[in-house]
Amino acid sequence: GAVVSQHPSRVICKSGTSVKIECRSLDFQATTMFWYRQFPKQSLMLMATSNEGSKATYEQGVEKDKFLINHASLTLSTLTVTSAHPEDSSFYICSAREFRTDSYEQYFGPGTRLTVT
């Protein structure tokens, strides 16, 4: 149980275009979903936290107009990178927290490798 999927696993896009990444909790309802970014040879950095039905909370230094997050249901969150540039190339990972008051566990997706050319 507690499986999180991401789609696509890899995406290449041209500079200036937008790309959407989906994060789904497959066998549980997720109250909260998190989006992380990981540059090569670096650790995961939290970008934003989203709760179903409300606006995402972005970490300092993350542009909310560039990284649009939508958490429209308890099983789906999307991250849209708008007007992508080569410096946005990174590994994007989502995680989800189960809709339980007694659980603080996060389950991670497999990640999406974004390359902007």
Added chain:
Amino acid sequence: DAKTTQPTSMDCAEGRAANLPCNHSTISGNEYVYWYRQIHSQGPQYIIHGLKNNETNEMASLIITEDRKSSTLILPHATLRDTAVYYCIARGAGSYQLTFGKGTKLSVIP
């Protein structure tokens, strides 16, 4: 959340126990110690967590010192598939955010 310190890298022979240390000298009483690992180009995988007692599951054992200022993750019989970056994270009881440090890159050698 308390800061954790881990060695940058470690090697372990296949079949031997891998002991990964973590220092969390400023941990507070309600902070749990969590361990995750990340195999190359994959999302992090939960391993184990504990508060003050030692814990064991099918993947690993977690030994926490009595003063809780450090802990050791033990993989009893390391395999090549255990090669990964291992993250030790201190997380408050009421917090659901995880702050990843640099972790320890464990290389299991045949």
